[in-house]
Amino acid sequence: MSPLRTGFLFAALVSTNSFADENLTIAVASNFQATVNEIAAEFMAVTKIPVRISSGSTGKLYAQIVNGAPYDVFLAADSARPKLLEEAGAAVKGSRITYATGALVLWSADSALKNKDCLAVLKSGSYRRLAIANPLTAPYGLAAKEFLQAAGLFDEAENRIAYGENISQALQFVVTGNATLGLIAMSQVKGRLPVTASCSWNVPSTMHSALDQQAVLLSGSDNADAARKFMNFLQTTQVAMILEHRGYTVPE
Amino acid sequence: MMDFGPLWLSAQLALVTTAILIILGAPLAWWLSQTRSRWQPVVQAIVAMPIVLPPTVLGFYLLIVLGPNGAIGSWWVKLTGDTLTFSFTGLVIASCIYSLPFAVQPMQNAFESLSKRNLEAAWTLGASKLDAFFSVAVPLSIRGFVSAIVLAFAHTLGEFGVVLMVGGNIPGETRVVSIAIYDHVETLDYASAHQLSLALIVFAFVTLFSMFLINRRWQAR
Amino acid sequence: MSIVELKYSIQKGDFHLAVDTEIPTTGITGIFGESGSGKTTLLRCIAGLERSEGGSSQPVHQRRIGYVFQEPQLFAHLSVRKNIEFGMRRNPDASDRTDEVSRLLEVNELLGRSVADLSGGEAQRVSIARVLCQSPQLILMDEPLSALDERRRNEVLPYLDRLHEELSVPIIYVSHNIDEICRLSDHLIVLDNGKVVAEGDLQTMLARIDLPQLGGRNAGAVLNATQSRYDDEFDLTLFGFSGGEIWVPGRHDSSRTRLRIRASDISLSRSPAESSTILNILPATIEAIAAETTSAELVRLSLGDDCLVARITRRSLQRLELQVGDKVYAQIKSVTVRR
Numbered sequence: 001m002s003p004l005r006t007g008f009l010f011a012a013l014v015s016t017n018s019f020a021d022e023n024l025t026i027a028v029a030s031n032f033q034a035t036v037n038e039i040a041a042e043f044m045a046v047t048k049i050p051v052r053i054s055s056g057s058t059g060k061l062y063a064q065i066v067n068g069a070p071y072d073v074f075l076a077a078d079s080a081r082p083k084l085l086e087e088a089g090a091a092v093k094g095s096r097i098t099y100a101t102g103a104l105v106l107w108s109a110d111s112a113l114k115n116k117d118c119l120a121v122l123k124s125g126s127y128r129r130l131a132i133a134n135p136l137t138a139p140y141g142l143a144a145k146e147f148l149q150a151a152g153l154f155d156e157a158e159n160r161i162a163y164g165e166n167i168s169q170a171l172q173f174v175v176t177g178n179a180t181l182g183l184i185a186m187s188q189v190k191g192r193l194p195v196t197a198s199c200s201w202n203v204p205s206t207m208h209s210a211l212d213q214q215a216v217l218l219s220g221s222d223n224a225d226a227a228r229k230f231m232n233f234l235q236t237t238q239v240a241m242i243l244e245h246r247g248y249t250v251p252e
Numbered sequence: 253m254m255d256f257g258p259l260w261l262s263a264q265l266a267l268v269t270t271a272i273l274i275i276l277g278a279p280l281a282w283w284l285s286q287t288r289s290r291w292q293p294v295v296q297a298i299v300a301m302p303i304v305l306p307p308t309v310l311g312f313y314l315l316i317v318l319g320p321n322g323a324i325g326s327w328w329v330k331l332t333g334d335t336l337t338f339s340f341t342g343l344v345i346a347s348c349i350y351s352l353p354f355a356v357q358p359m360q361n362a363f364e365s366l367s368k369r370n371l372e373a374a375w376t377l378g379a380s381k382l383d384a385f386f387s388v389a390v391p392l393s394i395r396g397f398v399s400a401i402v403l404a405f406a407h408t409l410g411e412f413g414v415v416l417m418v419g420g421n422i423p424g425e426t427r428v429v430s431i432a433i434y435d436h437v438e439t440l441d442y443a444s445a446h447q448l449s450l451a452l453i454v455f456a457f458v459t460l461f462s463m464f465l466i467n468r469r470w471q472a473r
Numbered sequence: 474m475s476i477v478e479l480k481y482s483i484q485k486g487d488f489h490l491a492v493d494t495e496i497p498t499t500g501i502t503g504i505f506g507e508s509g510s511g512k513t514t515l516l517r518c519i520a521g522l523e524r525s526e527g528g529s530s531q532p533v534h535q536r537r538i539g540y541v542f543q544e545p546q547l548f549a550h551l552s553v554r555k556n557i558e559f560g561m562r563r564n565p566d567a568s569d570r571t572d573e574v575s576r577l578l579e580v581n582e583l584l585g586r587s588v589a590d591l592s593g594g595e596a597q598r599v600s601i602a603r604v605l606c607q608s609p610q611l612i613l614m615d616e617p618l619s620a621l622d623e624r625r626r627n628e629v630l631p632y633l634d635r636l637h638e639e640l641s642v643p644i645i646y647v648s649h650n651i652d653e654i655c656r657l658s659d660h661l662i663v664l665d666n667g668k669v670v671a672e673g674d675l676q677t678m679l680a681r682i683d684l685p686q687l688g689g690r691n692a693g694a695v696l697n698a699t700q701s702r703y704d705d706e707f708d709l710t711l712f713g714f715s716g717g718e719i720w721v722p723g724r725h726d727s728s729r730t731r732l733r734i735r736a737s738d739i740s741l742s743r744s745p746a747e748s749s750t751i752l753n754i755l756p757a758t759i760e761a762i763a764a765e766t767t768s769a770e771l772v773r774l775s776l777g778d779d780c781l782v783a784r785i786t787r788r789s790l791q792r793l794e795l796q797v798g799d800k801v802y803a804q805i806k807s808v809t810v811r812r
Contacts, residue, residue, distance in 0.1 A: 129335065
């Protein structure tokens with residue numbers, strides 16, 4: 001990761017001079033940052049266009065964009081905010097694409113659950129706490145709630161749910177052992193974790209609304225050509241391989 | 253009608269935390285003000301740590317220590333069968349640590365400004381050290397106590413980062429007003445955010461105002 | 474006469490206090506010494522405020538030893554009455570002496586006041602009243618007048634005289650002011666650099682001319698005297714003592730009193746001066762002579778059973794060829810009467 005970072009820094013420094021015209025700033029949802037770093041490196045290798053990355057929660061980035069933040073492309077963790085931007089004219093009409101779809105995993109790091117069936121534990125209710133992201137603010141939280149409702153487990157689980165402010169915090173609750181089980185993102189499980197899984201079960205995507213992550217080209221961009229190039233690059237097989245490796249599915 | 257539950261919960265949390273901090277913090281402040289132990293600066297530094305540490309750092313370590321595998325958390329689970337994290341009790345413990353310096357330091361300052369001879373006079377008049385603490389040291393330090401109460405209460409009421417880390421956002425249990433406002437902002441429900449914020453502002457102002465008013469009355473006497 | 478044992482040893486930095494002595498259980502024992510001689514440290518050891526080697530380990534609050542500090546140390550959050558009752562309420566054996574003590578120290582009209590509204594002298598009176606009401610078995614007074622100006626000091630002194638006359642509880646009175654010591658104490662301990670250098674009853678001690686601590690401006694003796702009569706034509710009072718009679722200006726109402734005569738207020742002559750302006754010229758015998766400085770000599774005179782100390786120049790001593798055993802006339806310029 002760190003040589004990559006240095007590369008970006010260098011690129012960013014250079015960009016302020018000779019490449020000022022083609023400098024690209026991407027606003028990205030925090031949980032997608034590691035992935036976008038990898039994608040941006042590939043993009044720079046191909047196009048020589050320097051890329052700067054600004055990360056934050058989708059809600060915060062949205063608020064920044066509405067208030068005139070100078071981003072070219074917005075990679076959201078959901079589809080709602082890009083849609084709102086498009087409707088409000090802050091994003092270029094027709095530029096909205098689904099660049100990746102997330103998957104939900106029932107997961108535990110509790111050594112007592114080693115080699116057990118995560119779903120059976122959830123169904124039997126023999127767990128202390130279940131961590132999910134806040135359904136009101138995080139798409140993964142909403143998906144988790146929908147899954148629990150679809151499985152008829154929500155009412156029973158409700159008073160044992162610990163809500164993370166976002167999906168990262170839900171993961172934190174599980175990793176530190178504060179929650180026995182967690183409904184978290186596949187992309188998190190595929191990443192580097194300080195503990196090993198004791199059990200894991202992939203939630204079928206049919207049991208919750210799609211975790212589509214959408215990107216838009218922002219109207220305020222003074223670098224629309226480079227931004228379009230990046231949007232196109234997102235849909236290449238090269239990127240698809242990276243996304244699949246990191247636990248996302250790629251739309252057809 | 254909007255849900256004022258989080259505001260009420262925050263008030264309860266601030267009230268309980270302040271009460272505990274005054275009861276436990278006063279002897280600690282007294283010890284810090286009177287001791288000549290070489291450990292005094294060490295304890296003093298530890299007490300002041302929450303001022304420096306970002307709430308998220310504090311919250312992260314509390315998440316570990318209060319968690320079912322942590323030193324305090326595991327003992328609690330054995331005792332009650334429940335985890336400390338994601339519970340009101342856990343928030344009280346976290347808040348006590350988070351607001352500790354804000355309660356201890358004003359009391360300590362007040363105790364330090366007491367005249368040593370005045371206390372000695374109390375002892376020679378037949379008051380034991382404990383008696384002299386309650387009958388002389390505490391009443392003469394009353395303004396330090398008022399400051400401690402105001403600061404601990406206000407600091408706990410406005411607490412966010414630590415609660416975010418160890419609370420789990422459970423309505424009626426850990427969903428305090430700052431978290432509720434944050435969620436309303438995140439979900440673009442600005443109307444509810446404004447209402448709750450306004451209620452918090454009014455509540456905080458009225459509370460602080462009454463305490464400062466009491467303090468002023470005392471001062472005038 | 475029964476006694477109180479004082480045995481304390483304590484090391485504080487370079488300073489070492491080592492006291493092993495006894496004091497009477499009645500009257501006032503004065504402890505006199507320069508600042509830094511260990512007077513306050515000794516009192517603090519007695520009260521238990523300092524831990525001394527071999528001293529009692531009894532906690533301060535159980536000792537029933539009253540302590541009057543330099544500053545009154547009243548509790549600002551309590552009324553005068555509550556301050557006075559503070560010690561009494563904490564001593565299960567104490568009877569309510571508020572009325573008696575209030576009368577003695579005339580603090581009745583102060584009882585309802587706030588501590589902040591008292592003058593320095595009033596505050597110190599209240600602090601003494603507070604100590605008396607706790608019914609202590611011993612009272613320690615640590616320079617109780619030194620924080621007061623001359624006027625306030627003269628306001629409080631008569632109350633201390635009263636305590637001296639009316640109380641049976643022993644008092645240890647620490648001061649570096651010889652006038653206070655002469656006026657109040659019956660027994661005297663001279664402290665220097667943490668050690669007791671001399672002790673004894675007040676009159677005997679003041680008659681000594683071999684103690685540098687009691688030399689210089691501190692030199693002088695006291696006489697126990699009885700009032701004989703008042704001359705209203707010249708406004709003079711005549712006092713009698715074992716060695717004769719002394720005229721003192723003004724009217725004095727006490728019948729028995731203590732007269733203080735400084736060494737520098739006495740001059741000597743071989744013959745009685747006929748045409749002197751000096752009122753009091755008394756025959757005396759030289760008992761001892763000691764060089765004080767290169768120019769001054771201290772002479773102890775015996776008059777009846779009493780003693781006086783006079784300071785004269787070495788030159789006069791040689792010119793008059795004064796020797797022990799010689800009969801001389803003591804010319805007394807000024808006398809201080811206790812009250």
